Amino acid sequence: MDNWDEVRTAFQVARMGTVSGAADVLGVHHATVIRHIDALEGRLGVKLFQRHARGYTPTEAGQDLLRVAQATDDQFNQLVGRLKGQGDDVSGELVITSLASVAPLIAPVLADFQKLHPGLLIRYLTGDRVFRLEYGEAHVAIRAGRAPDQPDNVVQPFIEQKVGLYASQDYVDRHGLPERTEEFPNHLFVGNDDENSRAPFSRWLREYTTAESIAFRCTNNFTMQEAVLAGAGIGFLSEWEATRHPGLIKVMDPLPEWSGTLWLVTHVDLHRTTKVQAFLKFLKKRAKEWSF
Amino acid sequence: MDNWDEVRTAFQVARMGTVSGAADVLGVHHATVIRHIDALEGRLGVKLFQRHARGYTPTEAGQDLLRVAQATDDQFNQLVGRLKGQGDDVSGELVITSLASVAPLIAPVLADFQKLHPGLLIRYLTGDRVFRLEYGEAHVAIRAGRAPDQPDNVVQPFIEQKVGLYASQDYVDRHGLPERTEEFPNHLFVGNDDENSRAPFSRWLREYTTAESIAFRCTNNFTMQEAVLAGAGIGFLSEWEATRHPGLIKVMDPLPEWSGTLWLVTHVDLHRTTKVQAFLKFLKKRAKEWSF
DNA sequence: CATAAATTGTGAATTTTCGCACATTAGAGC
DNA sequence: GCTCTAATGTGCGAAAATTCACAATTTATG
Incomplete structure (x- = not known):
């Protein structure tokens, strides 16, 4: 069945009983309808209609086609209804991706948003690889670093992620606190294992202390946090994270240069949808209530 | 949804994941595929795909369309299978129409043919009005009179319907038998109520006796038969009918001029089908076994 | 890192399809 | 029985869709 439009034409002819009637419904000339039917019958090798001066009467084959095409027509109409109305409600999937490190911040928001929209399925992707918006892997990405400038992405600033330098009580008991940056090389630091890390505080640290003093290096921000808490050294934690650990x-x-901006990134095609807009609005409202 | 072919194109794109792949499957140029997608999305006002250098990834809307179109594709393929294989087996409906008067002759044949093809539904239409082949009301018609010459009809002679003049024992007891046609006006006849009846024996009767002597007139051939059996008068019965009533x-x-030919008539479009051919062959074989 | 391969995207030429006009034919109504 | 209407069917010019050719871009690979 290589031409679905011809099936649609045959369907209307079977429904109407006349070529002219079908042509009116389809908004084409009756000659077009005749040609479609002739082509379809020719390709199938089956007579779909009996032609007579009062119109076209479907044969058994034509009636079979009528039933199938009727079902198809219904399906397509329902589909159009769903597609057009789709933007108007928040349901289906909402896929969010971010650095794993901001999960404690984002997860509660997602949970509350899900409670607001019972039909919604939240997929929160955090992983080593970057999930790509242009492949449709996520609706919204929360990205760090400088503003991404991919042409198909809609980027807007989310929050300033303020970062502070913390140590555990245990570490302070053993090594004391550096009073000036000149003392940094005599301390132990927890840092990123990636020499090229683009995080501003990482670069700052590489500048103000020796490589040897960054004695505990992690690839994962969560691990870094745990290392600081465990007294492995002095390390950077986001302010909001630090407030959860009073012992630090x-x-x-x-310093202002430590902080980096988090960006909300969406794909152009999805940015305008009600679902994404509803989530972005909700997220930004919640972010305003944050005090760090 | 005004263009089913575009749906089909979108379906293949969603399946393949690339415009090029879909174009290959569809046997068209990839530019055509792109334009179909653009047109469809434009008309629906919904993005069906996210475009990127590695291909097209369906959005949720695209996935919805994929599901619907997949079902449609399956349905259409099954339909094609049914339509193409339809000519090759005897199933579905077989609609026969004839004069009611030949029902005793035809019905047993139909019954046996049905026993031969369990999947077959027989519809035997006998009614006052003529069922018309060109409207698809019947596959095969058994017609009397001179050979019909409608252009779309395939006509072949079926049997000579020999007709005899009979009376019941009761009538003969009361009125005797006419020995020559000259005595006809003194007898009672059962005839057709239609003055213009084209049946050859009706015309013959009108010629050889007076209108008054045709005292019992019917519109229905069955009734005529019953009238003769009841002794209402002398009347025409087909030879095969008379053999079923030994008392006549x-x-x-x-006379040879009484008999008329029965014709087998089919519509051109249906004549070539296996189902019709099988029935005609069966019917003619059975007719050869008839001895009247 | 450079090259090759695969994919999307776009303007021009070509093929196909469509619409128009008219002919034809079978019913409907008086 | 005759006309009138409403269908189907067909040749031809116009419009639309398709293909072609080439550019641009991204990913895979040695």
Whole structure:
């Protein structure tokens, strides 16, 4: 069946009983209808209609086609209804991706958003690889670093992620606190294992201390956090993360250059949908209530 | 949904994941595929695919369409299978129409043919109005009179319907038998109520006796038969009908001009089908075994 | 890192399809 | 029985869709 439009034409002819009637419904000339039917019958090798001066009467084959095409027509109409109305409600899947490190911040928001929309299935992807919006892998990405500038992406600033330098009580008991940056090489630091890390605080740290002093290196931000808590050294934690661990001691007053911006990124095609817009609005409202 | 071919194109794109792949499957140029997708999305106002350098990834809307179109594709393929294989087996409906008067002759044949093809549904239409082949009302018609010459009809001679003049024993007891046609006006006849009846024996009767002597007139051939059996008068019965009623007395030797030919008529479009051919072959074989 | 392969995207030429006009034919109504 | 209407059917010019050719871009690979 190589031409679905011809089936649609035959369907209307079977419904109407006349070529002219079908042509009116389809909005084409009756000659077109005749040609479609002739072509379809020729290709199938089966007579679909008996032609007579009062119109076209479907044969058994034509009646069979009528039934099938009727079902198809219904299906397509329902599909159009779903597709057109789709933008108007928040349901189906909502796929969010972010760095794993912001999960404690985002997860509660997602949970609350899901409670607001019972029909919604939340998929929160955090992984080593970057999930790509242009492949449709996620509706919304929360990205760090400088503003991404991919042409198909809609980027907007989310929050300033303020970062502070912390140490555990245990570490302070053993090594004390550095009072000036000049003392940094005599301390132990927890840092990123990636020499080329683009995180601003990582670069800052590489600048102000020796490589040897960064004695505990992780590929994973969660691990870094745990290392600091365990007293492995001085390390950077986001302010909001630090507030969850009262035992931590602030090593220095935060510097503005440590902080990086988190960005909300969506794909152009999905950005306008009600679902994505509803989530972005909800997320930003919640972010305003954050005090760090 | 005004263009089913575009749905089909979108379906293949969703299946293949690339425009090029879909174009190969569809046997068209990839530019055509792109334009179909663009047109469909434009008309629906919904993005069906996310475009990127590695191909097209269906959005949720695209996935929805994929499911629906997959079902449609399956349905259409099954339909094609049914339509193409339809000519090769005897199943579905077989609609026969004839004069009611030949029902005793035809019905047993139909019954046996049905026993031969368990999947077959026989519809035997006998009614006052003529069922018309060109409207697809019947596959095969058994017609009397001179050969019909409608252009779309395939006509072949079936049997000579020999007709004799009979009376019941009761009638003969009361009125005797006419020995020559000159005595006809003194007898009572059962005839057709239609003055213009084209049946040859009706015309013959009108010629050889007076209108008054045709005292019992019917519109229905069955009724005529019953009237003769009841002794209402002398009347025409087909030879095969008379053999079923041994009590009847033959008034005259049958004349050749009384008999008329029965014709088998089919519509051109249906004549070539296996089902019709099988029935015609079966019917003619059975007719050869008839001895009247 | 450079090259090759695969894919999307777009303007011009070509093929196909469609619409129009008219002929034809079979019913409907008086 | 005759006309009138409403269908189907067909040749031809116009319009639309398709193909072609080539550009642009991204990913895979040695």
